[in-house]
Every structure is written in structure tokens, then in C-alpha cells.
Amino acid sequence: MAEINVGLIGQGFMGRSHSNAWGQVNRYCNPAINPVMHTVAGLPGEDVEGFAKRWGWQNPSTDWKATIANPEIGLVDIVTPNFMHMPPAVAALEAGKPVACEKPIAGTLSDARQMAKLAEEKGLPTFVWFNYRRAPAVAFAHKLIKSGELGRILHVRARYLQDWAGEDVPMAWRFKKELAGSGAHGDLNAHIVDITRFVAGVEVEEICGAYAETLVKQRKVLIGGTGAGISQDELIKAGANSGDTYEDVTVDDTVAFLVRYTNGAVGTYEAARQATGHKNDNTFEINGTKGSIRFSFERMNELEYYDARLPQGVQGWSTILCTNASSHPYVANYWPDGHLIGYEHCFISQALDICNVLGGKEAVVPLPSFNDAYQTQRVLEAALLAASEKRFVKMEEVY
Numbered sequence: 268m269a270e271i272n273v274g275l276i277g278q279g280f281m282g283r284s285h286s287n288a289w290g291q292v293n294r295y296c297n298p299a300i301n302p303v304m305h306t307v308a309g310l311p312g313e314d315v316e317g318f319a320k321r322w323g324w325q326n327p328s329t330d331w332k333a334t335i336a337n338p339e340i341g342l343v344d345i346v347t348p349n350f351m352h353m354p355p356a357v358a359a360l361e362a363g364k365p366v367a368c369e370k371p372i373a374g375t376l377s378d379a380r381q382m383a384k385l386a387e388e389k390g391l392p393t394f395v396w397f398n399y400r401r402a403p404a405v406a407f408a409h410k411l412i413k414s415g416e417l418g419r420i421l422h423v424r425a426r427y428l429q430d431w432a433g434e435d436v437p438m439a440w441r442f443k444k445e446l447a448g449s450g451a452h453g454d455l456n457a458h459i460v461d462i463t464r465f466v467a468g469v470e471v472e473e474i475c476g477a478y479a480e481t482l483v484k485q486r487k488v489l490i491g492g493t494g495a496g497i498s499q500d501e502l503i504k505a506g507a508n509s510g511d512t513y514e515d516v517t518v519d520d521t522v523a524f525l526v527r528y529t530n531g532a533v534g535t536y537e538a539a540r541q542a543t544g545h546k547n548d549n550t551f552e553i554n555g556t557k558g559s560i561r562f563s564f565e566r567m568n569e570l571e572y573y574d575a576r577l578p579q580g581v582q583g584w585s586t587i588l589c590t591n592a593s594s595h596p597y598v599a600n601y602w603p604d605g606h607l608i609g610y611e612h613c614f615i616s617q618a619l620d621i622c623n624v625l626g627g628k629e630a631v632v633p634l635p636s637f638n639d640a641y642q643t644q645r646v647l648e649a650a651l652l653a654a655s656e657k658r659f660v661k662m663e664e665v666y
């Protein structure tokens with residue numbers, strides 16, 4: 268069996284989820300090419316040896332440039348903060364290596380454009396970890412709509428709400444424009460713009476209004492720790508241990524916008540980090556002329572479906588448990604019917620599809636490339652423009 272050595276750049280929250288995926292994919296699945304966990308690169312202050320040992324990486328490193336330059340590395344996987352996506356991605360592409368990169372593809376549209384352009388010039392495979400595409404219910408929804416089951420798409424409604432970023436949470440890279448690019452917008456709206464493009468097959472033509480607001484304007488400067496991750500308990504503890512110095516938050520906490528798509532359908536998007544009571548509420552609803560679907564990640568094994576072709580007396584929303592190996596994408600790799608899967612399985616399934624594509628096979632459902640993620644980033648940029656200039660923005664204005 269052919270193998271490819273993976274070099275992982277970063278070892279925080281996504282470092283853990285990707286490490287798990289690279290470690291598990293050969294166990295659960297039969298990828299066309301086997302990933303080998305060759306090197307993980309962290310920051311000098313991090314416990315890189317401990318991380319490598321715990322997650323099964325052969326070599327720890329504190330030098331991401333050397334990791335990418337190592338001729339033994341065949342695939343570079345980037346899980347660093349958003350401002351640090353472009354430098355390793357460019358280094359990897361220049362070295363002739365395929366790249367997998369976390370979302371949003373970059374902190375700025377300009378970085379995203381350069382990354383997509385270079386990937387195209389080099390003709391190398393690129394992948395962006397819009398992992399929610401690989402929840403079986405979401406992949407199934409994509410297939411249902413593609414086969415025409417919902418008819419013509421009329422409405423898309425998407426929201427991604429979390430509540431981890433209360434006033435007690437201290438400063439972290441996610442609250443700084445120069446490190447993150449944007450706040451809830453790039454973090455959460457990026458996912459739902461991608462997921463709706465993927466599931467409904469729609470492309471935004473125009474943003475018809477938007478707001479972008481920072482609700483917590485200052486945060487305590489963190490003393491000690493990294494401020495990494497979004498675990499509310501850990502962040503509040505870190506905040507309690509911090510002093511009384513405050514810094515300005517320079518990104519949004521919430522962004523909402525309305526769109527018109529090229530096919531004439533309309534859509535709404537909302538992202539928030541202080542939507543009290545919503546933990547990881549990545550939800551979309553799509554209405555077509557023949558039926559509708561609804562999904563929320565907090566019940567990720569389920570897809571709600573309304574078939575408007577049934578006799579009126581028996582029409583109603585049904586809840587499909589998407590755990591059937593022969594009907595629902597990816598499930599055959601995991602457990603029998605009704606034995607639920609979780610967040611980490613979306614990443615394992617993405618690792619599977621990446622290895623299949625690199626090994627010459629097709630992905631189960633399409634993988635987002637750098638160019639795909641750049642198109643998503645254009646929508647995000649257009650929404651920010653609509654919010655700051657308080658006007659409609661056509662997509663052709665933003666590139």
C-alpha cells in the first residue's frame with residue numbers, strides 16, 4: 268500500500284482533531300493511500316514532544332519551515348491561526364507539495380486570493396477543512412438536492428451560533444484582527460457559506476444588507492497560558508487568573524447578512540459568539556419547490572425532511588437518523604445503524620477523502636479546494652463591505 272508522510276503545522280484544538288483523524292483513518296477506513304504521521308510542528312513554548320507522543324507523531328518539531336522543507340514530507344496540513352495559513356501554504360506549494368489547510372482559508376481576502384492563484388499555477392491538490400460537509404446527514408442532504416428531490420431551491424436559511432465568548436473570557440488570537448482577520452464571521456459564517464454552497468448548490472450574486480458588531484469591546488490581557496481553543500470553562504478560568512489590564516477587541520462578535528443567489532433564490536446568514544444557550548448550533552434550512560430539509564450540528568446524526576409531494580393529509584417533517592450504511596455517506600466506515608458518530612468522525616472522513624484523492628480515487632462528496640474556499644472568502648468580504656458601507660454589494664465588486 269502506498270504511503271504519504273504528513274507534516275502537521277500547529278498543535279492546538281485543530282491540532283488534536285487532525286491528529287486523531289490521521290491516526291484513525293487507517294483503522295476505520297481503507298484509503299487509497301495511507302497517511303503516516305511523520306512530523307508535528309508546534310511553537311517553542313509548547314510541549315511538542317508530549318503532543319507528538321500522545322497523538323502518535325513520529326517526530327516533534329518547533330520549526331515549521333524545516334518541517335515543510337523536509338523531502339520526506341508529502342502532504343502539509345495547516346492548523347495554525349488564520350494569519351499563519353498563507354506562509355506555510357505558500358512554502359508547501361513552492362516545494363511542490365499538496366496542502367490541506369484549516370478554514371477560513373486565510374485571515375484576509377488578499378491572502379486567500381494569492382493562495383488560490385499559486386495552487387492553480389502549481390497544479391497541486393489543495394484541500395480546506397470545511398469538515399461539516401462530511402457529517403453523513405449533510406453529505407446526504409447534498410446528494411438529495413443534487414438528485415432533484417427538493418426541486419428548485421427557493422430559500423436558504425443558515426445560522427451558526429455559539430456562546431463561549433462572554434465578557435469574562437480573556438483576550439486570545441481569535442479577538443485580534445491582525446491574527447484572525449475577522450471574528451464570528453470568518454470563524455462561523457465561513458462554515459455556513461461553504462455548507463450552503465455545497466448542499467444547495469447556490470452561488471451568491473449580491474449581498475442585500477448586513478451588520479457586523481463587536482458586543483464585548485475589551486478583554487482582559489491573559490497572564491500565562493495561550494488563550495487557545497474555545498473551551499468556555501478553560502477560558503473563564505484563564506480570565507480569572509489574569510490581571511486588570513484590558514485590550515481592545517478588533518474583530519466582530521456577530522455578523523448577519525441577506526443574499527440573493529444567481530438562481531434567483533434568497534438566503535440569510537447569521538453568526539454569533541454570544542448567543543446564550545447555543546453551543547455549536549450550526550444550522551441550515553433549505554426550501555425547494557418539492558420539499559425542504561433542515562439540519563443542526565447539535566443533532567448531527569439527524570436530517571429533517573419535508574416531502575411536499577406526499578398527499579396533503581400525511582405531509583409533515585420527518586426526522587431521518589442518518590446512520591444507515593447503505594444509504595448515508597461515510598457511515599459504512601463506522602458503526603451499525605443507530606450507533607451514533609460525533610464531531611471527530613467528520614475529520615476522519617475528510618482525511619479519508621484527502622487520501623483517496625491523493626491516491627487517485629474520487630472523494631465520496633466533493634472536497635473544497637483553495638479556489639472553493641477563496642470563493643467563500645469573497646462572500647465573507649462582500650458581507651463586511653455591505654455592513655461597513657451600509658449598502659448592497661454585488662459579488663463582482665469583490666475579488
Ligand SMILES: NC(=O)c1ccc[n+]([C@@H]2O[C@H](COP(=O)([O-])OP(=O)(O)OC[C@H]3O[C@@H](n4cnc5c(N)ncnc54)[C@H](O)[C@@H]3O)[C@@H](O)[C@H]2O)c1
Binds near residue numbers: 279310370454494496
Ligand atoms: N474546522 C473547524 O471546525 C475548526 C474549528 C476550530 C478552529 N478551526 C480553525 O483551525 C485553525 C486553528 O484553530 P485552533 O482552534 O486549533 O487554534 P489554537 O489556538 O487552539 O491552536 C493554534 C496552534 O497553532 C500554532 N501556532 C500559533 N501561532 C503560530 C505561529 N505564529 N507560527 C506557527 N504556529 C503557530 C500553535 O501550535 C497553536 O497551538 C484556525 O484557522 C481556526 O479557524 C477550525
